[in-house]
Amino acid sequence: MNSLLGGWLGALGASLLSPIIKFAFPPYREPDEVKLPLADYRDLAPNTAKTFPWGNKPGILKKIEDGSLQAFVAVCSHLDCNVAYISAQRKFFCACHEGWYDENGVNIAGPPPKPLRRLEISVDGEELIIRRPGFKG
Amino acid sequence: MKRLRFWFEDRLGTAPIFAFMRKKDVPRHKHSFLYYTGSSILLFLIIQIVTGIMLALYYKPTLEQANASVARIMTEIPLGWIIRSVHSWSASFMIALVMIHLVGIALVKAYRRPREATWMTGVLLLVVSMLFGFTGYLLPWDDLSLSATKVGTDIPKAIPVIGAWVTKFLRGGDDVTGDTLTRFFVFHVSVLPLVIFLLLAVHIFLVQKHGMSLPLKAEVKKARVPSLPFWPNFLLRESVAWLVFFGVLVTMAVMFAPSLGPAANLLAPAPSGIKPEWYFLFLFQTLKIFPAHVLFVSGETLAVLLILAAGIVFFALPLIDNRPAEKKGRFFVGLVYAGLIYALALTVWSLL
Numbered sequence: 311m312n313s314l315l316g317g318w319l320g321a322l323g324a325s326l327l328s329p330i331i332k333f334a335f336p337p338y339r340e341p342d343e344v345k346l347p348l349a350d351y352r353d354l355a356p357n358t359a360k361t362f363p364w365g366n367k368p369g370i371l372k373k374i375e376d377g378s379l380q381a382f383v384a385v386c387s388h389l390d391c392n393v394a395y396i397s398a399q400r401k402f403f404c405a406c407h408e409g410w411y412d413e414n415g416v417n418i419a420g421p422p423p424k425p426l427r428r429l430e431i432s433v434d435g436e437e438l439i440i441r442r443p444g445f446k447g
Numbered sequence: 448m449k450r451l452r453f454w455f456e457d458r459l460g461t462a463p464i465f466a467f468m469r470k471k472d473v474p475r476h477k478h479s480f481l482y483y484t485g486s487s488i489l490l491f492l493i494i495q496i497v498t499g500i501m502l503a504l505y506y507k508p509t510l511e512q513a514n515a516s517v518a519r520i521m522t523e524i525p526l527g528w529i530i531r532s533v534h535s536w537s538a539s540f541m542i543a544l545v546m547i548h549l550v551g552i553a554l555v556k557a558y559r560r561p562r563e564a565t566w567m568t569g570v571l572l573l574v575v576s577m578l579f580g581f582t583g584y585l586l587p588w589d590d591l592s593l594s595a596t597k598v599g600t601d602i603p604k605a606i607p608v609i610g611a612w613v614t615k616f617l618r619g620g621d622d623v624t625g626d627t628l629t630r631f632f633v634f635h636v637s638v639l640p641l642v643i644f645l646l647l648a649v650h651i652f653l654v655q656k657h658g659m660s661l662p663l664k665a666e667v668k669k670a671r672v673p674s675l676p677f678w679p680n681f682l683l684r685e686s687v688a689w690l691v692f693f694g695v696l697v698t699m700a701v702m703f704a705p706s707l708g709p710a711a712n713l714l715a716p717a718p719s720g721i722k723p724e725w726y727f728l729f730l731f732q733t734l735k736i737f738p739a740h741v742l743f744v745s746g747e748t749l750a751v752l753l754i755l756a757a758g759i760v761f762f763a764l765p766l767i768d769n770r771p772a773e774k775k776g777r778f779f780v781g782l783v784y785a786g787l788i789y790a791l792a793l794t795v796w797s798l799l
Binding site for chain 1 (some may be wrong): 468476593596597598601602608619620621623626655713714715716717718720721737738739740745746747
């Protein structure tokens, strides 16, 4: 009798847990693409970078010597801190645990286990379109 | 007056509690100061509750207002700066005392049978205290606290299977955002206080139930240990300790008030020289010294799993160290010293 009642109470409790857990996780998806006005980034000097919002994360647009742009998610692959591009050293730097990436976002020193995530760039009229690799729009 | 006392006695039946208090003894020996570390933690907990409620009168836990509301407390609210400073310093004092209390008790092995559960609730109280510190650190919402929280909430991700889920729960999403701030505020002022009171009630009940632990040698030899009545002798001495601690606390709070950085910007790179609160430094440095890969495992996963394993050993210490008076017991004293030296060394290293 006791285990019957206990089991029933336990099952009731467990069934209430699911909506509580569901409620605690807000719906959010990282964007597949963001559109930026090209004019804001056209005058970027070579070997300099500018951030843009990639959902809740920072993205970095960096101009390379031949005038084309590279885009990265500017979040360290180690423990998620935001990284900065240091023009003088041509490297990305994460101040949290001193992680370094080369100018192409490849991890070269410190604790980061993986390169920075790259994003794809295309131009549509006066708009820059930044996309998650593989996303077809 | 007497009738009033009887009226309450009839309804509450508190007489046995007072009788117990009158009879309670505190043993006197060379490690007696450890008894005071436990009760002094209560002083700082009370200060945290009072100053915390005061700060919550003006603090606003949202992305837009958090930093400005702390700035307002620091600059406009009468005595606001010192209330915040006392809250911040008292947190440090409390965690320091909890650590001293636990390490001291581990070294004299006061956790031995039948006090294993008292020790375990004590370790959980340390964890809850550190979670209080961790959640509270984000609330001013400046650039340092944002980066520290990003790292701190990313650490569980390294735990296999449930890790990513824990991180998402702590952050309220994939990233640290305004939702995280509000969530941390709720943990800090509502969830964790409930947990700490529950644990503390069990802990204090167990301390009373089992009485004060005697030194291991005295217990083995069945020697008589002189003792001090709890009421009023121990309490009087304790109150002197409280006054001294309170004086030091307020002095520190006045001399070294915590700063407040510019409001956190979710897109800005982490500021250089970020460091967590001092009691996380040895963990911070541990994460830093692990290389990206150790054999085929990520260094981060390995570091987090090692820290977790060490925590479980610490929690279960009385169960593992089950022959305290024998040779095996001495090994565990060495282990506690080794852990202590490791933590101190890495803390110093992280400050260099």
